[in-house]
Amino acid sequence: MVPSWRDDSLGTMKRVALWLVAEVGEGGTFTKERLRGEFPGVSQVDRRMRDLRDFGWRIDTNREDAGLDSHEQRFVERGDPVWEPGRATRKTGTTAIGAGRRREVLQKDGHMCRSCGITPGEFYAGTYEGAQLDIARRDVVKPDGTKASELITECKRCRIGGKSVTADLDRVLKETAALSSTERDVLSDWVANDQRQFSRLEQVWSEYRSLPEDSRRRLRAELGLD
Incomplete structure (x- = not known):
């Protein structure tokens, strides 16, 4: 049986996970203000919610979902059931980025x-x-x-x-090894400068690829292809 998110004997992260499942639901949105209002007097509730990402929970902000406002977040996907015994142990290599x-x-x-x-x-x-x-x-x-x-x-x-x-990386290394000496010299120059200058032709091609279909059709007609 899944415990209640209102159970004060549980840690904050576990309670937040249960609250997301019970009150928000996958695909639902919420605000920090709503979260803090549901956990009055609980310190660092925002951080405990972010900790859930280390256990496979996906909670998007407007950095990941352009459809969200700056104050909104979306509960996208449930991860490990951290409220179960032994499931809230932080996994190696998933610590927060300081x-x-x-x-x-x-x-x-x-x-x-x-x-x-x-x-x-x-x-x-x-x-x-x-x-x-x-x-x-x-x-x-x-x-x-x-x-x-x-x-x-x-x-x-x-x-x-x-x-x-x-x-x-394996594919990149193998393709690099297959380059001619001239190609390797060119690549070395790009890597050393961390920059590549594109030709006018390459820039036009890149811009063409980003055009909507109606506009791409206009260029094809200009080139006599349609």
């Missing part, structure tokens, strides 16, 4: 999104929306076939769209 570690990752990533290259405050092309950077966890396939979770800097847009992305 401020110092965040600064270190940002610095090593050049303070830019490693998926699209945008920098903090820079406007997305064709918009007045400034980019916000955050630290995400990304699965990486190692050369021996094992998978590890590593930290990476991503912007809000890429973080939302890349939840299921897995990086394959």
Whole structure:
């Protein structure tokens, strides 16, 4: 039998998990104000809720779900039943990312999104929306076939769209080994500068790929393809 979230003998994290299941429901939204109102006098209830992510609970903010307001959160998916005996032991490698570690990752990533290259405050092309950077966890396939979770800097847009992305280091290393000496020299220059200059042709191709279908059709007609 699932205990009640109102049971004061349970720890705060367990009570919050039970409250999410009983009162919010998967897919439901709530605010920090509502959460704090349900647990009056309980210190750090926000942090205890965030701790649930270490046990497979998915609770999105507007960083992951652009449809949410800044004060809203969504209970997306239930994880481990932490209220059961022995299920609330923190798992290895899933500790929260501290401020110092965040600064270190940002610095090593050049303070830019490693998926699209945008920098903090820079406007997305064709918009007045400034980019916000955050630290995400990304699965990486190692050369021996094992998978590890590593930290990476991503912007809000890429973080939302890349939840299921897995990086394959083994494939990248093998493809690099297959390059010609000239290609390796070019790649070495890009890696050393952490930057690649795209040609005008490549930039037009990239912009074409981002156009809606009606606009893509216009360019195809311009090229005599339709």
